[in-house]
Amino acid sequence: MLARKWRPRDFESLVGQEHVVRALSHALETGRLHHAYLFTGTRGVGKTTIARILAKSLNCEAGQGAHPCGRCRACTEIDEGRFPDYLELDAASNRGVEEMVQLLENAVYSPVSGRYKVYVIDEVHMLSTHAFNAMLKTLEEPPPHVVFILATTDPQKVPVTVLSRCLQFNLKNMPPAAIAGHLVRVLQAEGIPAEPPALALIGRAAAGSMRDALSLLDQAIAFSAGNVDEAAVREMLGVVDRRHLEQLLEALVAGDGPGLVAVADSMLAGNAPFGRTLADLAALLQRIALAQVGVLGDEDDPDALQRRAREIPAEDLQVWYQIAIHGARDLPLAPDEHTGFTMTLLRLLAFRPGETPPSARQAALRPPAGRVSQPGVAQQAAPQQAAAPQQPAAPQQPAAPQRASQSTEQAPRAAARAFDGDWPALAAALQVGGFTQQFMQQSELIEADGLSFRVRVPIRPLAEPGTVARVRDALAAHFGAPVRLSAEVGTVAGQTAAAVASQQRSERLQQAQEAMESDPFVQTLITDFGGRIVPGSVRPNEG
Incomplete structure (x- = not known):
């Protein structure tokens, strides 16, 4: 298998982890070695591989250093796992105190054929508490010929007393571009043709693990009969066809509801993975958002991303991203995946942020005399503001610059009289839609000072800067x-426009119920014919 065949044999062939290689190389060249090392990181990032290279560097017959020859008996036997002074212990299956005591008893004896005895304990966090206690003294004062190398994917479970006795290195996840580049070199050496987009897909699917990437590459070679092409890798990984994502994005940008539904139906016919589609759509929106701030990934088409970044507003991207990830999370709750996916697409369209139409904005800036929303108040404010500059100055009035400052300060106070403190009524009066309407309906007024408002909303998306800016513009208009x-x-506990509307509906329903029950004709039907009013059938007249 490729993961074993292409396992690095020296520091030069190791992909990534340059910070660890640099530190270990300097220590080997200068002879400043530590008696215990702890390598942490997720699976497949090179913990055991680096341990083997370090063991060869310590015991190479050509001399101790950062460049083991790879040909001597010590190097070859360590690679093959049969060097007498090199021991790999899996703590997941040897976690008891008996195994640890036996290992420590053998550690006191001198090496059989090498310079150092190297003990590698993999998944060290799986050791029992008694096993950790047994090794503490040896870790603190080990024999000079012993080097411990501990490896773990979960350093949080390693006792602090052990961590303090080790030199710790945190191995990083490898980026998809670095993984794809290494796969290119492997396939060139193997003489197997491949398409770069296919290797980019494998690099992302490996999630930072080179071993997983090589295993997926083995699977892709078998799946595509020796030619690693993008279509075969997409089918193998269950990755969504890029054309579907482009079609969805085109329909979203155009506001084409029927087009979105048509794409969903086409994907259903092709048995596409709907949950994965929403996840990939969210990832694509994230890359477009990065392109808006000038960050482009190596595996993406920069021209396409920059075009999308120009045509989609930043606030739209944020709302769409939230809806996509929540839709993927809620997909198991839907009647079926196709239904849930289609509703998520329609939600993307329904909650698309919108601006107040210019005609409505101009009309709001010049309100007619008979405005209904704030009777008597707005009509008084405008004449006072218009008449203010024409009033004669009082004898004790300060100089002209100070008069201008006073006029500027008085304008907000004069305009503030247009708000009577009724936030739910104000929400009902605004002619807005989308997130702006939801903001006004769901928000609670905490404090109002003139035309300065502080409100509380129940969810984070309503407090996004773009949404707040659109609401502010609508209020200013x-x-x-x-x-x-x-x-x-925060938690909204006061009166909101939505709560007021709900209360009013309940009151109208109660009045309709009482009117129905007291109606003489209905009473006759109940008394003479044994009739009854079906619960829930009474509806108030909304006209």
């Missing part, structure tokens, strides 16, 4: 004056 608005996220 309504009042005809600048508005300050800040939003915080």
Whole structure:
């Protein structure tokens, strides 16, 4: 298998982990060795591989250093796992105190054929508490010919007393581009043709693990009969066809609802993975958002990403990303995956942020005399503001610059009289939609000072800067004056427009129920014919 065949034999052939290689190389060249090392990191990033290279560097017959020859008996036997002074112990299956005591008893004896005895304990966090206690004294004062190398994927479970006795190195996950580049070199050496997009897919699917990437590459070679092409790798990994993502994005940008549904139906016919599609759509939106700030990935088409970054507003991307990841999370709750996927697409379209139409904005800036929303208040504010500059100055009035400052300070106070403190009524009066409407309906007024408002909203998306800015613009257009608005996220306990509307519906329903029950004709039907009012059948007249 490729993962074993292409396992690095020296530091030069190791992919990534340059910070670990540099530190170990300097220690080997200068002879400043530590008696215990701890390598941490996720699976397949090179913990055991680096341990073997370090063991060869310590025991190479050509001399101790950072460049083992790889040909001597010590190097070849360590690679083959049969060197008498090199022991790999799997703590997952040898976690008891008896195994640890036996290992430590043998550690006191001198090496059989090498310079050092090297003990590698993999998944060391699986050791029992008694086993850890047994090795503490040896870790603190080991024999000079012993080097311990501990490896773990979960360093949080290693006792602090052990961590303090080790030199710790955290191995990083390898980026997809680095994995794909290494796969190119492997396939060139193997003489197997491959398409770069296919290797990029494997690099992302490996999630930072080179061993997983080589195992997936083995599977892809077998799956595609020796030619690693993108279509075969997509089918093997269950990755969504890129054309579907492009079609979904095109329909979203165009606001094409029927087009979105048509793509969902086409994917159903092709047995596409809907959950994976939403995850890939969220990942694509994230890469477009990065492109908007000038960050482009190596595996992406930069021209396509930059075009999308120009045509999609940043606030739309944020809302779509949230809806996509929540839709993927809630997909198991849907009647079926196709239904849940289609509703998520329609939600993406329904919650698309929108601006107040220019005509409505201009009308709001010049309100008619008979405005219904705030009777008597707005009509008084405008004449006072218009008449203010024409009033004669009082004898004790300060100089002209100070008069201008006073006029600027008085304008917000005069305009502020247009708000009577009824936030739910204000929400009902605004002609807005999308997230702006949801903000006004779900928010609770905490504090109002003139046209400066502080409100609380129940969910984070409503407090996004883009949403708050659109609400502020809508309020400014309504009042005809600048508005300050800040939003915080928390539990909404006071009166909101949605709560008022719900209460009003309940009251109308109660009145309709009482009117129905007291109606003489209904009473006759109940008394003479044994009739009854079906629960839930009464509806108030909304007209």
